Amino acid sequence: AKVNAATVYGKRGMSLEEEINTSNTYYLSNAIAVIHKKPTPIQIVKVDYPKRSAATIREAYFSKASTTDYNGVYKGKYIDFDAKETTNTTSFPLSNFHEHQINHMKQCQNAGGICFTIVKFVKLDKIFLLKAEDLFHFWDNKETGGRKSIPLSTFEENGYLINYHINPLIPYLDAVDQIMKKL
Amino acid sequence: AKVNAATVYGKRGMSLEEEINTSNTYYLSNAIAVIHKKPTPIQIVKVDYPKRSAATIREAYFSKASTTDYNGVYKGKYIDFDAKETTNTTSFPLSNFHEHQINHMKQCQNAGGICFTIVKFVKLDKIFLLKAEDLFHFWDNKETGGRKSIPLSTFEENGYLINYHINPLIPYLDAVDQIMKKL
Ligand SMILES: [Mg+2]
Ligand SMILES: [Mg+2]
Numbered sequence: 001a002k003v004n005a006a007t008v009y010g011k012r013g014m015s016l017e018e019e020i021n022t023s024n025t026y027y028l029s030n031a032i033a034v035i036h037k038k039p040t041p042i043q044i045v046k047v048d049y050p051k052r053s054a055a056t057i058r059e060a061y062f063s064k065a066s067t068t069d070y071n072g073v074y075k076g077k078y079i080d081f082d083a084k085e086t087t088n089t090t091s092f093p094l095s096n097f098h099e100h101q102i103n104h105m106k107q108c109q110n111a112g113g114i115c116f117t118i119v120k121f122v123k124l125d126k127i128f129l130l131k132a133e134d135l136f137h138f139w140d141n142k143e144t145g146g147r148k149s150i151p152l153s154t155f156e157e158n159g160y161l162i163n164y165h166i167n168p169l170i171p172y173l174d175a176v177d178q179i180m181k182k183l
Numbered sequence: 184a185k186v187n188a189a190t191v192y193g194k195r196g197m198s199l200e201e202e203i204n205t206s207n208t209y210y211l212s213n214a215i216a217v218i219h220k221k222p223t224p225i226q227i228v229k230v231d232y233p234k235r236s237a238a239t240i241r242e243a244y245f246s247k248a249s250t251t252d253y254n255g256v257y258k259g260k261y262i263d264f265d266a267k268e269t270t271n272t273t274s275f276p277l278s279n280f281h282e283h284q285i286n287h288m289k290q291c292q293n294a295g296g297i298c299f300t301i302v303k304f305v306k307l308d309k310i311f312l313l314k315a316e317d318l319f320h321f322w323d324n325k326e327t328g329g330r331k332s333i334p335l336s337t338f339e340e341n342g343y344l345i346n347y348h349i350n351p352l353i354p355y356l357d358a359v360d361q362i363m364k365k366l
Contacts (some may be wrong), residue, residue, distance in 0.1 A: 016234060036250060041239065047345065060240035067352040071254060073263070076295025078256035109216045112259025180337045 016085050016127070018110040021043045022072065023168035033173060040063055041095030058105050061081055061139060070113075074173060077180065078113035081129075085120045092119050092151035102139050105132045114179060116121040118162070118172060119155065130174040138163075198333050199268050199303040199310070203253065206351035210257075211264060218255030218262055224248055253285045253299075258358060260363065263288060264312075268303045274332035277325050280325035285322050288315045295361060301345070301355060302338065310360040311342040 014022070017037065027033040045162075046059035058107035068082040082105075084096045105115040130150070138150045155161075160175035197205070198219065210216040229242035251265040251303075265288075267279045288298040298315035313333070321333045338344075343358035 006337060028290065031293055034287070034294050034296070039222040039224040042225050042243070054244055057240060057243040057245070060243060061237055062240070068326070073261035073291050073294045073296040075263065078261040080256070104217070105212070107211065108256050110214055111256045112215050113217070113256040177238070 006037075016083050016118065017069070019120075019127075019170050020083050020118065020172070023170045023172065024070075024072075026168035027173065033074035033079070034074060035070055035178075038065075038067065051070065064098065064100070066100050070110075074176060077179070078108065078111075079176065080108045080113050080115045081117055083118045083120075085122050087122050088149070089121065089123050089152070091151045092121075092155070093149045094139060095148065097135075097139065102136065102166055106136065109133070116176075116177060116179070118170075119159075121152065121155075126153040127162040127164075127168055127170060127172075129162055129172055130155055130159040131179060134158050184345075199301065200252070203266055203301065203305075203355070204308075206353045206355065207253075207255075210356065216255060216262070218253055218257065220253055221248075221250065223307035234311065236286065239327050246285070247281065249283050249357050251284055254291075257297075257359060258363065261289045261291065261294075263296050263298045266299055266301045266303075268305050270305050271332070272304065272306050272335070275304075275338070276332045277322060280318075280322065286317065289319065291317070292319075297359060297361075299362070301353075302342075304335065307335075309310045310345045310347075310353060310355075311338040311357055312345055313338055313342040314362060317341050353363035 021037060024035045027035060035157045041063040043063045044057055044060045047059070048056045048058050050056065050171055065123070068080055070083065071078070071080045073079065073128050082097070082101055084092070086092050086096065109115045109132050116129050117132065118129050119128060120127045134154065138146070144146055160178065162172050162175060165171045191346070194344050204220060207218045210218060221265070224246040225242045225243045226246045227240055229240070231239045231241050233239065251263055253266065254263045256262065265280070265284060292298045292315050299312050299313050300315065300318055301310060303310045307325065317337065318333070321329070321337075327330055343361065345353050345355050345358060348354045
């Protein structure tokens with residue numbers, strides 16, 4: 001069934017974020033978890049307040065996200081993650097992350113949260129969940145001259161492969177359950 | 184010392200949100216908790232992409248917040264709350280909340296999160312933390328013909344008075360500690 005689902009959904013061309021949002025809607029409506037994508041941070045410069053109609057933002061700029069894309073609550077625990085896609089087929093370039101996102105995840109992890117990244121290798125049609133500590137390991141090594149990407153083999157060996165499913169489309173909380181068991 | 188701090192800071196005319204943001208910055212930089220205000224949700228209609236400069240949003244509208252203002256992690260637990268100010272002196276009008284905010288808090292509470300509201304009675308210069316379940320009690324009663332506000336006495340008897348302090352300015356996680364003890 002899982003293989004068929006992958007075939008069905010993989011061809012729809014949903015972005016990873018859409019796939020996650022759909023899964024989060026399922027988790028929410030089934031009272032399993034409350035996890036939302038944060039609004040895009042915007043720096044507002046000019047707003048018009050027309051009479052008898054809604055305030056209109058006339059000049060604004062996209063700010064750099066200082067945190068990750070998703071957070072929420074599952075089984076009382078704080079969940080925090082970012083979703084990334086890559087067209088690479090053998091490794092995931094660390095340039096997909098900004099330093100402030102890594103710092104945010106380190107802060108959350110330190111405060112007892114469960115932090116990870118969900119990476120989709122688009123051309124392989126494979127999605128992995130990788131614990132933040134594995135990401136930090138490569139990130140910190142890069143800072144001291146190490147490799148600038150995480151090899152696919154690390155995702156295969158240390159990560160959690162997330163097979164497409166029907167409901168939820170991406171059952172990534174199954175991987176979180178496994179992480180929680182080891183806490 | 185607490186009384187003096189109240190005198191000092193109370194006169195600065197900070198909004199409750201500014202006071203909470205300042206406190207969150209203290210909690211973050213001291214590795215106590217990671218709690219951020221969510222970006223304002225915006226519906227973007229038109230974006231210009233000028234050559235050689237940043238994308239400019241030319242038409243956008245404020246969306247209704249579907250969740251609360253603040254969330255984050257403290258001692259591994261998911262924290263979720265909204266901050267509200269009132270100029271009333273004897274009660275807090277429930278019209279300060281939107282139904283979707285209440286629903287969001289109910290969902291988070293149900294998933295094991297710690298949810299509450301922080302209410303500032305501006306003219307009394309008093310700040311209270313009230314557990315979400317106390318808020319739900321009044322909200323649900325209102326739906327069935329009950330009173331449309333929460334009396335000050337409920338805050339005094341069931342809530343947690345938050346006295347101004349130096350660092351953090353509003354030590355609201357002290358109240359959260361007390362809530363956690365009773366879980
Ligand atoms: Mg992302
Ligand atoms: Mg608010």
